[in-house]
Amino acid sequence: MHEYSLAHALLQALTDHLREHPVRGRIRAVHVRKGELLILSEEALAEAWRILAEGTAAAGSELQIERVPVKVRCGSCGYAGPVRYSTDEGWHFAVPVLSCPRCGGRAEVVEGRELAIVGLSVDEDSSEAG
């Protein structure tokens, strides 16, 4: 729902990072980890990125989104790991069930809500290479 504001926040984070860690060459791809619990369209986020990145160091780059599955920790039985998914007909996609898959208790989400840049794919700077 908030793809443009979140793409903007990612772009700001990248700009801040590049100020301290400049890269040589052209940024081709920006790799992002996106928690699957976020209500966020990956297509719309990538499109927002293409538009907002124009005129920045990331112009022309593609946002490559890795979906991070939910992981939980159970306060009752100590389980830590992935969850069960509800794939019943009628949901339009597999929905993570946030209860503990082992004992059914209330489980704390430890992964699955993140949104951050984790890497860049950069073309070698041809002017430096020669």
Next chain:
Amino acid sequence: MHDIRVGTEDVFKRQLELAARNYELLQNRKVRAFNVMGAIGSGKTLLILRLAERLKDKGLRVGAIAGDVAGDDDYQRFAAAGLVAANLNTGDDCHLDAHRVGHALEDFPLGEVDVLFIENVGNLVCPADFPLGTEGELVVISVTEGDDMVRKHPKIFAQTDVLAVNKVDLAGFVGVDPMVLVDDYRRLNPHGKVVLTDARSGRGVDELLGALGL
């Protein structure tokens, strides 16, 4: 082409930090706060008023923050019922966030309340991504929205541990079986608590108080 590992700050980190700050403030002031989310027109405001009546009977002081895009209708309802109330207009935003609520809490007389309901903007999408720092969350839907409301917005129901299905008195009139909503919710959230309510008559309100741990 080569790849570089980068670790930028999570863009939700600040929201989570602000929510944690709100949580700490509310705990320190001994205020039990609840984020009341739900569909537009599902009866969030009247349900809060009914919960407040019961809590007052128990000798507790109740406050409410009315989150809406515009206007002060809900704030007026809370104030007229004698709640310690504040109005929180988002301008155009479709949800409350921890930053906005943090500022509202700065101005709110927290010493005058034991329980605080924060009524979110009517919306079953965005509020799920923006925790406010409350100890509990409630999502309200009503039968008049149809029996597919849970299926259409699975993520907010998977993440919210108390559901009120309101206006059950109207179920027959609109041809909706509330148990369809209940069953969908239970499949998404096996440990969640679901209560059938009719805020107008007060049906289910005591049970809802119990589900919220109040």
